[in-house]
Amino acid sequence: MxxxxxxxxxxxxxxxxxxxxxxxxxxxxTDNPSCPVSKEDIGKVDIILLTHDHFDHMGTDIPYLVxxxxxxxxxxxxxxxxxxxxxxxxxxxxxxxxxxIGGQVEVAGVKVTMTQAFHSGTAGSAVGFIIILxxxxxxxxxxxxxxxxxxxxLGKIYPIDLALLPIGSVFVMDPLQAAYSLTLLxxxxxxxxxxxxxxxxxxxxxxxxxxxxEKAPEVKVEALQPGQELLL
Ligand SMILES: [Zn+2]
Numbered sequence: 001m002x003x004x005x006x007x008x009x010x011x012x013x014x015x016x017x018x019x020x021x022x023x024x025x026x027x028x029x030t031d032n033p034s035c036p037v038s039k040e041d042i043g044k045v046d047i048i049l050l051t052h053d054h055f056d057h058m059g060t061d062i063p064y065l066v067x068x069x070x071x072x073x074x075x076x077x078x079x080x081x082x083x084x085x086x087x088x089x090x091x092x093x094x095x096x097x098x099x100x101i102g103g104q105v106e107v108a109g110v111k112v113t114m115t116q117a118f119h120s121g122t123a124g125s126a127v128g129f130i131i132i133l134x135x136x137x138x139x140x141x142x143x144x145x146x147x148x149x150x151x152x153x154l155g156k157i158y159p160i161d162l163a164l165l166p167i168g169s170v171f172v173m174d175p176l177q178a179a180y181s182l183t184l185l186x187x188x189x190x191x192x193x194x195x196x197x198x199x200x201x202x203x204x205x206x207x208x209x210x211x212x213x214e215k216a217p218e219v220k221v222e223a224l225q226p227g228q229e230l231l232l
Pocket of ligand 1: 054171
């Protein structure tokens with residue numbers, strides 16, 4: 001059995017581990033023009049990771065996705081406060097109060113480390129996540145960020161099998177920064193995300209694919225269509 005990583009458009013990703021743990025990252029589903037599914041299609045969720053509180057990451061579906069389930073949301077304490085105003089129960093939040101950068105938590109056999117990201121946010125700061133699945137396969141979701149030098153450290157501490165990197169420019173790394181970040185992170189594979197959702201963003205992955213081929217030819221670029229999955 002392999003793990004499945006499905007891109008739901010923009011920053012939203014759904015990981016289903018080989019043992020069936022379902023992890024949603026930044027589940028902006030309703031009103032996401034790139035998302036090919038509706039919230040009713042998502043089904044069971046075990047873990048939700050939130051990188052920051054902007055609408056194109058938090059969306060409006062979180063109460064629907066977690067209420068009455070055992071799903072655990074992993075986010076910063078300030079963001080957790082916003083969720084609780086939206087009637088998300090403390091039981092659906094890691095330790096009832098959230099976590100912060102540098103810490104690692106384990107839920108359903110999956111280890112999650114919160115990492116820094118350089119971006120803005122109203123409730124707390126923006127973050128990324130290192131996700132270590134039950135068999136050790138390691139996925140890095142960068143969240144919204146510009147490039148930063150300690151991506152190199154992340155790649156050394158947590159050898160990365162798959163990186164999910166924003167390439168859309170304007171609000172996040174552009175294709176050049178994203179391609180260069182591969183030389184720091186050194187993942188085996190990369191899925192470009194956070195592009196073409198809005199007219200002002202980079203509209204396709206071609207420039208990133210070209211630059212990644214020049215700067216980090218050893219990294220396999222997996223440019224998915226929204227709704228498509230990669231088996232890991
Ligand atoms: Zn964003």
